[in-house]
Amino acid sequence: MSHRLSPVVLACLCLGVILAAAAWADDKNLMPNASFEVVGDNKMPIAWEFHPIGDSGATCAVDATVGRSGTHSVKLTNPHVFAPNVYGTMSSWVRVKPSTTYTFSLYAKSDDPGTAWFGCGKDWE
Numbered sequence: 559m560s561h562r563l564s565p566v567v568l569a570c571l572c573l574g575v576i577l578a579a580a581a582w583a584d585d586k587n588l589m590p591n592a593s594f595e596v597v598g599d600n601k602m603p604i605a606w607e608f609h610p611i612g613d614s615g616a617t618c619a620v621d622a623t624v625g626r627s628g629t630h631s632v633k634l635t636n637p638h639v640f641a642p643n644v645y646g647t648m649s650s651w652v653r654v655k656p657s658t659t660y661t662f663s664l665y666a667k668s669d670d671p672g673t674a675w676f677g678c679g680k681d682w683e
Contacts, residue, residue, distance in 0.1 A: 588652045588653075588654075588660070589650060589652060590604075590605035590606075590650055590651075590652075591603050591604050591605045591606065591650075592627070593625065593626070593627045593628030593629075593630060593631075594606070594620055594628070594630040594631060594632050595628045595629065595630050597620050597630070601619070601620060602618070602620065603620060603630075603632065605650050605651075606632075606648060606649070606650045607647075607648070607649050607650070608646060608647070608648045609646060609647050609649075610645075610646045611643060611644065611645050611646060611647065612643045612644055613644070614636055614638060614643075614644040614645055614646060615636065615637045615638060615644075616634070616635065616636040616638075616644070616645055616646030617634070617635045617636075617646070618632055618633070618634050618646060618648055619632070619633050620632060620633075621633045624667070626665050631667075632648065634646060634648065640672075640673045662678055664676060
């Protein structure tokens with residue numbers, strides 16, 4: 559059975575995916591440029607990287623028309639059906655302390671929900 563990921567328009571709301579998300583420690587968002595307000599010359603949010611994997615055709619673009627905790631978000635799309643090794647990765651680095659619990663959260667929005675997965679950490683745990 560194949561599932562079409564509506565061009566997974568995870569206009570990850572404000573989130574700028576918000577991956578804005580975050581690691582919250584002392585009620586402080588540790589993610590750099592968490593609401594994707596600061597955009598570089600390459601049209602990508604500063605402190606973030608996006609990499610399409612294989613021939614996925616996955617894309618990432620800043621959207622200044624949708625926001626949650628700011629005026630921007632990131633729109634992630636993937637024209638392929640759900641399958642191995644056809645996806646894109648979006649990442650940023652955060653310093654963490656040993657023996658400390660962090661919470662990662664994000665906001666996502668889709669006009670045509672399909673399958674979506676958000677993972678983080680060592681071995682995608």
